[in-house]
Amino acid sequence: MAGKPKLHYTKGRGKMESIRWLLAAAGVEFEEEFIETKEDLEKLRTDGLLMFQQVPMVEIDGMKMVQTRAILSYIAGKYNLYGKDLKERAWIDMYVEGTTDLMGMIMYLPFQPADTKEKNLALIIERATTRYFPVYEKALKDHGNDYLVGNKLSWADIHLLEAILMAEECKPDILSAFPLLQAFKGRISNIPTIKKFLQPGSQRKPPTDEKFVAFVRKIFNI
Amino acid sequence: MSGKPKLHYFNGRGRMEAIRWLLAAAGVEFEECFLETKDDLTKLQKDGSLMFQQVPMVEIDGMKMVQTRAILNYIAAKHNLYGKDLKERALIDMYVEALIDLYELLMTHAFQPADKKEQHFANIVDKTTNRYFPVYEKVLKDHGQDFLVGNRLSRADVHLLETLLMAEECKPDILAQFPLLQSFKARISNIPTIKKFLQPGSQRKPPLQEKDVPKLMKIFH
Numbered sequence: 001m002a003g004k005p006k007l008h009y010t011k012g013r014g015k016m017e018s019i020r021w022l023l024a025a026a027g028v029e030f031e032e033e034f035i036e037t038k039e040d041l042e043k044l045r046t047d048g049l050l051m052f053q054q055v056p057m058v059e060i061d062g063m064k065m066v067q068t069r070a071i072l073s074y075i076a077g078k079y080n081l082y083g084k085d086l087k088e089r090a091w092i093d094m095y096v097e098g099t100t101d102l103m104g105m106i107m108y109l110p111f112q113p114a115d116t117k118e119k120n121l122a123l124i125i126e127r128a129t130t131r132y133f134p135v136y137e138k139a140l141k142d143h144g145n146d147y148l149v150g151n152k153l154s155w156a157d158i159h160l161l162e163a164i165l166m167a168e169e170c171k172p173d174i175l176s177a178f179p180l181l182q183a184f185k186g187r188i189s190n191i192p193t194i195k196k197f198l199q200p201g202s203q204r205k206p207p208t209d210e211k212f213v214a215f216v217r218k219i220f221n222i
Numbered sequence: 223m224s225g226k227p228k229l230h231y232f233n234g235r236g237r238m239e240a241i242r243w244l245l246a247a248a249g250v251e252f253e254e255c256f257l258e259t260k261d262d263l264t265k266l267q268k269d270g271s272l273m274f275q276q277v278p279m280v281e282i283d284g285m286k287m288v289q290t291r292a293i294l295n296y297i298a299a300k301h302n303l304y305g306k307d308l309k310e311r312a313l314i315d316m317y318v319e320a321l322i323d324l325y326e327l328l329m330t331h332a333f334q335p336a337d338k339k340e341q342h343f344a345n346i347v348d349k350t351t352n353r354y355f356p357v358y359e360k361v362l363k364d365h366g367q368d369f370l371v372g373n374r375l376s377r378a379d380v381h382l383l384e385t386l387l388m389a390e391e392c393k394p395d396i397l398a399q400f401p402l403l404q405s406f407k408a409r410i411s412n413i414p415t416i417k418k419f420l421q422p423g424s425q426r427k428p429p430l431q432e433k434d435v436p437k438l439m440k441i442f443h
Contacts (some may be wrong), residue, residue, distance in 0.1 A: 052354065061309075063309070063312060067315065069315065070315030074308060074315070086299050087283075090285060093291060097291055132274065135273055
């Protein structure tokens with residue numbers, strides 16, 4: 001019964017992208033079933049496949065998992081990317097929640113009214129460079145290790161790389177004041193599973209464009 | 223040095239309330255340091271106590287923990303309220319994440335501008351009775367046990383009780399169609415640590431009053 005995990009979502013980043021990153025980094029092959037119409041979403045709902053009527057939903061290990069963080073925590077735990085004990089998990093959780101907040105801001109940017117875009121983009125850049133990135137730069141500086149927690153690759157590193165790349169899409173030189181994050185980016189991008197995910201043709205999704213925004217608004221009624 | 227956990231937040235529910243509930247349910251005594259003015263928040267930010275310049279912050283086991291979920295995860299695991307294995311944790315996480323979504327909906331009600339309040343209220347009632355509560359009612363019905371996961375008290379039960387009570391504050395008869403949730407509510411409320419937390423004089427905080435909103439905005443804006 002255990003086959004490849006199967007991801008149910010639209011064909012775009014949204015809340016599913018972090019899950020794709022984590023599976024890919026863990027070297028887990030996965031399938032995707034894309035919601036292309038309102039009817040596709042309705043069918044998932046009426047078939048009783050979505051616990052709270054929402055996606056992301058991931059079929060994995062006999063479960064139909066929903067809720068992004070629940071799914072991510074399960075994958076991280078299963079593939080030893082969640083630290084070795086409670087304290088390491090606490091640090092990983094804190095770091096991941098920070099990058100989740102930052103990526104959340106970036107994710108919603110295309111959905112903001114046009115006249116607030118400039119202001120929101122400025123806020124993202126400010127938050128990234130004064131609230132979030134300094135924390136990770138300092139973490140790397142203080143212990144001098146290659147990875148954020150426990151001297152070993154964890155969910156926190158993968159999530160941070162994803163956030164860095166998303167932030168660079170907003171402002172290409174956003175890491176200019178963060179030499180250790182630049183080195184971190186180079187290093188983590190070179191991990192074979194991640195390097196593969198970063199190549200064209202992988203299941204990584206492109207940045208959200210206006211066309212996709214219109215599509216999402218239609219499907220999800222927002 | 224490692225004494226009781228110390229909670230840093232304003233004197234109200236917000237994002238700290240779930241943490242108070244979980245500590246109380248686990249029988250852990252805790253202290254609170256309330257932010258009363260913007261200066262109180264600025265001071266914490268300036269002395270480097272807040273990893274991302276935000277509260278909640280909880281001093282616990284030598285750490286200054288931030289990020290509500292990270293704090294809740296740590297407390298739950300430390301006090302054996304997080305299931306016995308990965309799969310139970312997965313179920314608990316799914317149930318809890320949805321309750322957090324519902325909680326945010328309930329919590330933001332006091333902040334709605336007057337012209338949006340009625341519609342927001344209608345949305346709360348709709349989501350609560352059609353999307354969220356039916357799931358927990360069905361879980362209890364399907365396994366017939368006293369607790370949501372693993373036949374044993376977990377954080378999911380604590381969060382659910384907290385949310386049931388908040389929903390009832392919004393609409394007192396909101397559990398009318400959910401008999402199992404009604405008996406769940408009574409049963410979990412009777413657990414000694416929780417019963418104590420529900421009594422007057424505990425560290426449980428009252429609902430946010432509209433008159434308190436301006437003061438809050440001053441601290442956090």
